[in-house]
Amino acid sequence: MDAINLKNYFFYFASFVVIIAGIKMSSEVVVILFLAIFISSIFSSLLKILQKKHIPKVLSYIFILFLVILVSLMLAYVVNISLKDFITNLPVYEEKFKNLILNSIHFIQAYGVEIDKAKIMESLNFGSFFGFTTNIIGSISTFLSKFLLVVIGVAFILAESKSFQTKLRVIFRNNARKLEHFNLFSYNIQRYFVVKSFTSFLTGFIIAIMLSYFGVDYPILWGVIAMLFNFVPVVGSIIASFPAILLAIMNLDVNATIWITIFYVVINISISNILEPKLMGKELGLSPLVIFFSLIFWGYILGIVGMFLAVPITMTLKIAFDSNLGTHWLGILMSDLSRKREKNNKEA
Known part of the structure; x- marks a missing residue:
């Protein structure tokens, strides 16, 4: 039995490698x-x-x-x-x-700190x-x-x-249970994509309005980027904020730049960590480790678009595993159990 199971595992692994190579x-x-x-x-x-x-x-x-x-x-x-x-x-x-770098160097030198301005300007690739x-x-x-x-x-x-x-x-006319599993899978997938799309649009919309208020160039563009990169967890919000904050540093004063940075953090945390879990449900949470490796894996397979699709694809697999009793254990491995413990503690 062990030999048979080992052969099956090698067969599944080989099939997985062939499928992934074909997708790439x-x-x-x-x-x-x-x-x-x-x-x-x-x-x-x-x-x-x-x-x-x-x-x-x-x-x-x-x-x-x-x-x-x-x-x-x-x-x-x-x-x-x-x-x-x-x-x-x-x-x-x-x-x-x-000019911003030069002014910063002059500001630091005014406090008696020795800085080789020529080397810094030469090493920086603008x-x-x-x-x-x-x-x-x-x-x-x-x-x-x-x-x-x-x-x-x-x-x-x-x-x-x-x-x-x-x-x-x-x-599935002779197997109502499988039809029920598939309907559950479809419902959870639709709920995830609707909620994620809504929260991404809300993130981009609020950021575009905020940047317009502060007078940052191209606020709609940065709002669209914030909306798209909201599908990329953790690093997505950081990458999306980089261009707008850089323009704010160059065109606005320090106070405005600090406020823009604070608003970016507050908006992303409020929507991604508070609103989104409430709308989506605790049971649809992915483990941070799974999210991290899914970004690397699907980014390698599908390029930059793969980073946008990494979490949706992984979430689709998790929901598919959860919808079937035979693969439910895989769904548990991919889950963020800390969220479930918080939910159980509140219910208790």
Whole structure:
């Protein structure tokens, strides 16, 4: 029995390696497929709500498709225009940043600290600071440029959603338990994506308003980046805040920059650590270790888009494991049990 089980484990491991290698080789197609599935999961909830309101299916479908196209075009337009303007003004920002470094050196030297200004200016690669930001925005622009194919995929998936339910009932007609597990899996997936999309939009919206109030350049662009990077836990909020805070340091006074930094921290903590768990439910929490390795793993397999999709993909796997008694133990291994203990202590 042990020998048989060992052979099975090696077989599963080999299958896993082959599948992952195949996903990496076809990552461009897989990314489009994953995005289409995830976005259709979000909008299928809206489709059900519209149908419950007795709105004809065709009109509901056209409205949702129009909404997806409108949001995609708006995001692509804002990022494209802001990116071009940002690159045009890049030499100005680099010069301001150099002056900021020089003023900081002079300020420190005024207190009697000896600093070799020439070596510091020579060692600092100013292009790398802004190149990092440009690469981020450029990657997002490329990411949004694929949205035409994603929208087409969403359209076909939503069109098949009703018949897909009928197919499932036919497949599981003799096994109501499996159909129940699949429905639970679908419900939890939709709930996760709807809540995550709402909290991401709320994060980006509040940050855009906050930056507009302080007069930071390109507030809508940084709001869009904050919204997208909210799907990347922990490091996402730090990366999203970097360009806006850097511009604030160069164009605004110290007090305004400190307040912007504080607001970034408060907004992200309030939404990600307080609002999101309440809306999503404690049982959908992922272990921090799983989140960390999922970012590395899916980022390596699918590139920068994989970092956006890392937690949704991992959460999908966890919900799938939780929905089946045979794999429930894998779901427990991926869970954040500290949240469950907090919940049990409160109930006690």
